[in-house]
Amino acid sequence: xxxxxxxxxxxxxxxxxxxxxxxxxxxxxxxxxxxxxxxxxxxxxxxxxxxxxxxxxxxxxxxxxxxxxxxxxxxxxxxxxxxxxxxxxxxxxxxxxxxxxxxxxxxxxxxxxx
Amino acid sequence: xxxxxxxxxxxxxxxxxxxxxxxxxxxxxxxxxxxxxxxxxxxxxxxxxxxxxxxxxxxxxxxxxxxxxxxxxxxxxxxxxxxxxxxxxxxxxxxxxxxxxxxxxxxxxxxx
Numbered sequence: 001x002x003x004x005x006x007x008x009x010x011x012x013x014x015x016x017x018x019x020x021x022x023x024x025x026x027x028x029x030x031x032x033x034x035x036x037x038x039x040x041x042x043x044x045x046x047x048x049x050x051x052x053x054x055x056x057x058x059x060x061x062x063x064x065x066x067x068x069x070x071x072x073x074x075x076x077x078x079x080x081x082x083x084x085x086x087x088x089x090x091x092x093x094x095x096x097x098x099x100x101x102x103x104x105x106x107x108x109x110x111x112x113x114x
Numbered sequence: 115x116x117x118x119x120x121x122x123x124x125x126x127x128x129x130x131x132x133x134x135x136x137x138x139x140x141x142x143x144x145x146x147x148x149x150x151x152x153x154x155x156x157x158x159x160x161x162x163x164x165x166x167x168x169x170x171x172x173x174x175x176x177x178x179x180x181x182x183x184x185x186x187x188x189x190x191x192x193x194x195x196x197x198x199x200x201x202x203x204x205x206x207x208x209x210x211x212x213x214x215x216x217x218x219x220x221x222x223x224x225x226x
Contacts, residue, residue: 043214043216098145103158105160108156
């Protein structure tokens with residue numbers, strides 16, 4: 001089944017403890033991105049990757065890192081999480097570079113940072 | 115800076131009713147506009163994508179229109195069903211084509 005898989009789905013952790021949210025797609029997609037969704041603010045892009053080894057900042061990249069060593073994986077890294085990074089996170093992918101085609105989203109990761 | 119607004123924020127209708135969800139955006143320089151559906155605890159599902167050169171797209175009971183010059187899009191749902199209950203999100207591409215700019219959504223509830 002074609003899908004975007006995020007892990008973990010839920011995580012409660014403490015300030016300063018490094019964590020990684022994994023994202024994997026099995027559709028051979030070129031483009032991948034991360035969004036966070038917050039009440040009253042909607043979805044905002046954190047980072048995106050046009051293809052392997054190419055990543056760039058979105059609108060809210062502060063406090064996050066990403067890497068794209070393989071086409072299928074695009075992990076989101078929080079080196080020193082803080083409470084303001086408590087949010088619902090979504091990974092998305094699309095076949096070709098950019099957003100001018102349908103985006104496929106994962107089921108989301110709910111992070112709570114105490 | 116591009117801003118996307120969706121009205122209304124919430125909508126309740128009885129089953130069988132035809133309904134319209136509205137989306138407006140401030141900058142007409144877009145590549146495309148996409149409508150998504152979000153169910154609780156799930157990700158976003160792409161419903162319709164309208165390229166900037168197109169006026170509308172249809173899929174089953176859904177029809178989306180785009181008027182770039184006025185910065186508006188509508189999502190028309192015909193003969194609504196309880197299974198249509200969800201949050202509907204509108205998004206436009208940024209000028210670089212690297213990100214989607216989302217509205218805050220319209221939460222639809224269809225009662226049987």
